[in-house]
Amino acid sequence: MTEILTDDGATLYVRAYGPVDGDPIVLSHGWTCSTEYWYPQVNALADEYRVITYDQRGHGRSTVGSLPLGPDVLADDLSEVLKATVRDDKKAVLVGHSMGGMSIMAWAGRHPDEVKKYASAVLLASTACDRLIAETTVIPLPNRFPRVPVPVGRAVLSTPVPLVSSPVMTRALQYVSMSPNASRAEVQFCENIVRDCKPRIRGGWGAALSGLDIHEALDNLDVPTTVLVGSMDRLTPPVHARKLARVLDEAGHLERLIVLPGVGHMSSVESIDEFDKEIVRLRNL
Numbered sequence: 001m002t003e004i005l006t007d008d009g010a011t012l013y014v015r016a017y018g019p020v021d022g023d024p025i026v027l028s029h030g031w032t033c034s035t036e037y038w039y040p041q042v043n044a045l046a047d048e049y050r051v052i053t054y055d056q057r058g059h060g061r062s063t064v065g066s067l068p069l070g071p072d073v074l075a076d077d078l079s080e081v082l083k084a085t086v087r088d089d090k091k092a093v094l095v096g097h098s099m100g101g102m103s104i105m106a107w108a109g110r111h112p113d114e115v116k117k118y119a120s121a122v123l124l125a126s127t128a129c130d131r132l133i134a135e136t137t138v139i140p141l142p143n144r145f146p147r148v149p150v151p152v153g154r155a156v157l158s159t160p161v162p163l164v165s166s167p168v169m170t171r172a173l174q175y176v177s178m179s180p181n182a183s184r185a186e187v188q189f190c191e192n193i194v195r196d197c198k199p200r201i202r203g204g205w206g207a208a209l210s211g212l213d214i215h216e217a218l219d220n221l222d223v224p225t226t227v228l229v230g231s232m233d234r235l236t237p238p239v240h241a242r243k244l245a246r247v248l249d250e251a252g253h254l255e256r257l258i259v260l261p262g263v264g265h266m267s268s269v270e271s272i273d274e275f276d277k278e279i280v281r282l283r284n285l
Helices: 035-045 071-085 099-110 112-118 150-158 167-177 184-195 199-210 215-220 238-251 272-283
Strands: 002-005 011-017 024-028 050-054 092-097 119-125 225-230 254-260
Touching: 002 071, 011 035, 011 071, 024 035, 024 071, 024 099, 035 050, 035 184, 035 272, 050 071, 071 099, 071 112, 092 099, 092 272, 099 112, 099 119, 099 199, 099 215, 112 119, 119 272, 167 184, 215 238, 225 238, 225 272, 238 254, 254 272
Parallel strands: 024 050, 024 092, 092 119, 119 225, 225 254
Antiparallel strands: 002 011, 011 050
16 A cells, blocks of 8 residues: 655555556546445456556545645646556556546646656546536436536536435436446445545535546547447446547547447446456557
8 A cells, every 4th residue: 555645735545456567557446436446457457467546536545635626636646646656667557437537638638748658558438528517318308408507417416415325326326327237236336435435525526527628638648548438328428438539549549449338337347357358458559
């Protein structure tokens, strides 16, 4: 375990698994999650690779610090993690799920000189660079109606309501973030992690991400990058993945676009084997 103290007083909790001299894989989790979200990948990959996870600011064991929440701190925190964990003679595959993918994109935009220094390849999973509220399909609406109004979406994301364990909460979590095909164990695993996120952190980051626009940062993501999404993702539906893939392809950095059929937002949990195979494939480029 490593703790990184940032300039604004936040403490970032970092864990590394596997051989010290193994090729590094850095995993960046999403909104309301923690390092525990990556246990399936740690269990599958740490025998051979150096697997590095960290709690995003305010999540898990990491503290908040004094800076306003937003993409800049996501970028700077990832930069600090990479400096502390990736050896000079190694490059990492960076894997970001949801807000973790946004962290990688924001980092590329804010620290372009670090991209080829630290990264050999990138996996952007179930994520987006902008229009999070405008494109969500969490609330089904007829085609003749516009998507969720931005003020309504922002209010929902930023409300610090405690998540009390109940059958209703379980069903709601599965509807919002997973597919109907997810197993009971998969849903329970994700529910336990999400419920542990403090309401004020969930609300604070929800408000910070509601107006996210980091599409210009993609210009600096100049290493082979796979974009992955579940076909049934309601939080960051495939329209986002297609946009990311199009921009990366135009810049010559798209490795490939993967759409996992029948999978929701928690793609690395619902489709572990396919997710891990792509990490290994990128590691072996």
